[in-house]
Every structure is written in structure tokens, then in C-alpha cells.
Amino acid sequence: LAKTTQPISMDSYEGQEVNITCSHNNIATNDYITWYQQFPSQGPRFIIQGYKTKVTNEVASLFIPADRKSSTLSLPRVSLSDTAVYYCLVRNYSGAGSYQLTFGKGTKLSVIP
């Protein structure tokens, strides 16, 4: 199973850019890297997904180096409402056509006024 490692927590001031790095050393060749956001008492919400290089949407950017053993989620100019837990995932193939989304402990981002 592909395992991910990311910092447990991060603090940032409002208006700053936040970069959260995740390592996934044994990612499979055809796996995508996906990031989710979870607010307290809510279900996780998909943020962004990528395979290699750079992906950008209206919420975030995702940077993936050529070896794909890590990825960095970049949140531009964070606000207080970005305070949440951010999860990095890779798809895990568990056999017989079954895939799992395996969540680690995530990174708890606290945005400070």
C-alpha cells in the first residue's frame, strides 16, 4: 500500500502562501495524487488531483516533481476560512479490482489573523 507522510500541523498568517509537502515514496506508476480538505464536523472535500508537473485550479496548485515521490499543495493568500485539516492521498489497489482511498492523519493548518 502506498503510504503518505505529511507534517502534523502548520501555522500561517492571513494573506500568506502556504505550502504543504507530502511524501509518497512507493507510489505506483499509474496512481494519481489527490488532496482533500476537512473542516471540523464535516466530511472531506476534494481539492485537487494531479499525476505529474503542475496542476492549478481556482482553489490551489499542486506541484509534483518528475520522480513523483512527493507533492506540494500550495494555497495562495490563505484566509481564516482555510483553517482545516488537509489530507494527501494516493490510490491504493487492494486486489480484485478494488481501490481504497487511504487517509493519513493529515496536516492541521491554522491560519492566524
Added chain:
Amino acid sequence: NAGVMQNPRHLVRRRGQEARLRCSPMKGHSHVYWYRQLPEEGLKFMVYLQKENIIDESGMPKERFSAEFPKEGPSILRIQQVVRGDSAAYFCASSPSAGDTEAFFGQGTRLTVV
């Protein structure tokens, strides 16, 4: 298009009772995943179902827990003879295809065992 609907949002059960958690996936989604989340922890995979089939239940406790996703109606996670350690948030997610990493999550059911 309504999102993933879970009910109830909050459920209180006494030790030894049964808990039934319901999940209606997004329209057009035939793949359902159940996760459990303890306070201050990440989500733990429990079971992956397609219509009328359990595909992967490797994360399910061997006893007291069962899940189904019938041809008609919502997916059900059933916990029999609940114990205090079953108190957690249970999340359901759905996706349109197998291995789709963009899964859509419901708001969860918070089970409290007293």
C-alpha cells in the same frame, strides 16, 4: 444534483443496542465507501461496496459490523451490540467509478454510545 446524504446526523445508542447508519450516494454513483473517524484522527477505511456487492471489507471489524448496498435504496452500515469504543463519526463517500480518487463525502453520522 443533491450531494451524498447521510442520516441520521447524530445517533445516540445505549451499550448493547443496534445502530443503523444510512447513506444515499450522489445520483449516478454506484460505488460507496464507508470510513470511521475518531476524534483528532484521520479517516479509517472500512468497506467499499458496489450495488448489491461488497468489494472490499478489509477495514471492517470482524464482528458486529456489517454493510450492504441493495439494488434499491441507500447503503446501510449496521453495528450490532454497540460498545463505547464504537463512538465515532462515520462518513460515507460515493464515486461514479472504481478507483476514482475524486470521491464525494457526506456530512457524516456522529454515533455516541452511552
